[in-house]
Amino acid sequence: MRDSIVTLILAAVAAGCGPQLPDPVPVAEPGELARRLQTAPDRPQLITFDWRYRGRDGRFSGEGGVRFNPPDSVRLDLLGPGWSGVQTAVMLAEQVYYLGEQRVHLPPPTFMWTALGMFRPPWGIEPRAVRRGERVELTYDLAPRRAVTFAFDGAGRVVEAVLTIDGDAIEEIKLTRDGADAGWSLPSEARYRDLSEFHEVRIEVNEVREHEPFEPRIFSVVPW
Numbered sequence: 194m195r196d197s198i199v200t201l202i203l204a205a206v207a208a209g210c211g212p213q214l215p216d217p218v219p220v221a222e223p224g225e226l227a228r229r230l231q232t233a234p235d236r237p238q239l240i241t242f243d244w245r246y247r248g249r250d251g252r253f254s255g256e257g258g259v260r261f262n263p264p265d266s267v268r269l270d271l272l273g274p275g276w277s278g279v280q281t282a283v284m285l286a287e288q289v290y291y292l293g294e295q296r297v298h299l300p301p302p303t304f305m306w307t308a309l310g311m312f313r314p315p316w317g318i319e320p321r322a323v324r325r326g327e328r329v330e331l332t333y334d335l336a337p338r339r340a341v342t343f344a345f346d347g348a349g350r351v352v353e354a355v356l357t358i359d360g361d362a363i364e365e366i367k368l369t370r371d372g373a374d375a376g377w378s379l380p381s382e383a384r385y386r387d388l389s390e391f392h393e394v395r396i397e398v399n400e401v402r403e404h405e406p407f408e409p410r411i412f413s414v415v416p417w
Contacts, residue, residue, distance in 0.1 A: 215326045223322030227331055230349055232377040233311050237262050239404040240309075240379060244271060246297045248392035253297060257396070259309065260404070266412045267309065271297060283414050287316050290414040298392035300385040303341055304354055304366045308383040308396060312343060312351045348375045363389050 220226060240259040246252065255273030267284040273296075281292040282299055289302035299305070306313035314320065320331040327347035334340050344353040356364040364387050368380035383396045 214328065217323035217325055217330070220322035220324050220329065223320045223331060226322055226329070227312075227314050227320050230312050230329075230331070230345055230351070231314070232349070233264060234261065234377050235263055237404045237406050238379075238401060240401050241399045243397045243399060244297075245395045245397075246393070248298055248387075249390070250296070260407045260411060261309070262407050262409075262412070266407075266409075267305075268407075268411055269305075283412055285412065285414075287313070292414065297394060298387060298390070299394065300366060301356075301364065303356060304364070304385060307343070307351055307354045307366050307368070308385065310351065310368065310377060310379045312345075314343070315341065346370065346373075348373050350375070350378065363387075 238259070238261040240261070242257050242259070243254070244257050245254045253273055255271060257269065257271045259270075260268045265284070265286040267282075269282045269284075271280040280294060280297055280299075282305060283290045283292060284302075284305055287302075289305050291299060300308055303315065314331065315333045315335060318333045318335070320333050322329065322331050324330075329345045329349075330342055331345075332340055332342040338359050339357070341354060341356045343351055344355075346352050350370060352368050352370060354366050355362050364385070366383060366385045369382040369384075370378070371381050372378070379398055379401050381398055385394045386392070
């Protein structure tokens, strides 16, 4: 009788943990797979969104915008009611510059492209790859104890990225996807969490539309 009760308790705990992913199956030629998964829009995009932040410094919210010039120039601006200025992040290829008063703990460079639904792997590192059912995971060893893993759905779209130290998740970003079209698409929501410092930023997309090429000066990281 006691063994039966223990079995039922363990089953309930396992059920509460959510569905388990299938066992990983190694994927051949992970570098080539990573190259195929790097999708991005081929025309300039203007994106507007609402954002919410919570962390040790409090809770903030507001509106924001992203301006993107292919292939690798992005400007993200956060606006908030009553703020004296704008907090900005500029992405130029592998480099990310955080400008303005940093009141919001924005994602690190590794995840900034992920927030826009684009996969930009760490430069110069060969990944390891596994498949779990339709889900594909690419892992990049950044240092002996530090790694980042990107996960993709059955359509080849990035849906999650996790930064680990000694196998423990330290930071993560998860994307909410609508539809199942392959290629680049902007997630309807991106949620970034710093699990060690207890920061969270959620971005909810309002509108995405093509735009004429933006002036290069808006991507400048030095005063005009």
